[in-house]
Amino acid sequence: NAGVTQTPKFQVLKTGQSMTLQCAQDMNHEYMSWYRQDPGMGLRLIHYSVGAGITDQGEVPNGYNVSRSTTEDFPLRLLSAAPSQTSVYFCASSYFGRDRVNEQFFGPGTRLTVL
Amino acid sequence: AQRVTQPEKLLSVFKGAPVELKCNYSYSGSPELFWYVQYSRQRLQLLLRHISRESIKGFTADLNKGETSFHLKKPFAQEEDSAMYYCALSSHSSNTGKLIFGQGTTLQVKP
Numbered sequence: 001n002a003g004v005t006q007t008p009k010f011q012v013l014k015t016g017q018s019m020t021l022q023c024a025q026d027m028n029h030e031y032m033s034w035y036r037q038d039p040g041m042g043l044r045l046i047h048y049s050v051g052a053g054i055t056d057q058g059e060v061p062n063g064y065n066v067s068r069s070t071t072e073d074f075p076l077r078l079l080s081a082a083p084s085q086t087s088v089y090f091c092a093s094s095y096f097g098r099d100r101v102n103e104q105f106f107g108p109g110t111r112l113t114v115l
Numbered sequence: 116a117q118r119v120t121q122p123e124k125l126l127s128v129f130k131g132a133p134v135e136l137k138c139n140y141s142y143s144g145s146p147e148l149f150w151y152v153q154y155s156r157q158r159l160q161l162l163l164r165h166i167s168r169e170s171i172k173g174f175t176a177d178l179n180k181g182e183t184s185f186h187l188k189k190p191f192a193q194e195e196d197s198a199m200y201y202c203a204l205s206s207h208s209s210n211t212g213k214l215i216f217g218q219g220t221t222l223q224v225k226p
Contacts, residue, residue: 033213040124042201043159043216058213090159102147102205104214106159 001026006091006107013081013114021076021110023091031094032074033058033104034066036087043090049074081114088112117142119204121217128192129225136187136220138176138202146204148178148185149214153199162187162200172196192224 007022025032033048035058045058049068063085065077074093078085088111092104118141128134140146150162163171165178165185176187185202202217 035216040218042119042121042218045213045215048213092159102214103149103161103164104151104159108158 003027004091004093004105004107006089006110008110009108011110011112013078013112015082015114017081019078019081021078021089021091021112023074023076023107024072025074025091025093025105026072027093027095027105028071029093029095029105030071031102032068033092033094034064034074034076035090035092036060036085037090037109038087046076046089078112083114086112086114117204117215119202119215119217121200121202121220123220124218125221125223127223127225130194131191134187134189134192134196134222134224136200136202136222138185138187138217140183140185140202140204142183142204148176149203149205150174150176150185150187151201151203151216153201155198159201192222194224194226197222197224 004025030051034046035043037043044060046064047066049055052068052071055066088109090109091107094102094104120139148165151159152162153159174189176185178185199219199221201219203214205214
């Protein structure tokens with residue numbers, strides 16, 4: 001299993017440009033999430049999905065869109081990039097085990113710089 | 116509101132010294148607490164969870180509901196323990212993958 005994969009690893013954008021961060025998992029997990037990691041702020045949830053066709057907002061959703069057309073894929077779209085979106089982005093997926101404990105499996109991250 | 120607080124950004128200790136990374140939470144329901152770790156150039160991974168009551172790599176953490184804390188402890192730190200540690204919370208009754216993370220603590224173990 002490849003686990004959770006993310007592309008690209010690095011990206012530089014100019015203010016106002018749009019782009020899509022890709023995330024895929026091959027573990028048949030129902031739940032997928034996007035986080036951003038900033039110094040001193042920890043990981044903050046952007047959007048999450050509990051299954052194909054179902055998405056919801058997290059703590060910091062503004063400026064980002066998501067969709068979940070398949071179980072495997074959960075892309076994150078930046079509509080009009082701003083310098084405040086410079087961050088490291090992590091995608092994660094999780095199962096819902098018998099004991100109802102959510103272990104998140106994380107991707108390697110995408111380091112995004114917006115100039 | 117759900118919140119996880121890790122008061123220390125950086126904890127620096129010498130090899131062999133005891134380690135305690137602090138985590139406090141606020142949550143009105145029945146929480147599930149976790150510790151995640153990110154070693155240099157590796158992805159974030161689960162270290163341990165309170166419901167399992169297990170010791171991983173010599174680390175333990177006890178959920179104290181009275182003090183709303185879930186501190187991570189290790190009696191003798193090793194250099195390979197140097198990493199970023201995140202405390203995280205999830206609702207016990209939640210059927211989503213939603214986790215609330217703390218700000219993270221960098222543990223530096225000096226030789």
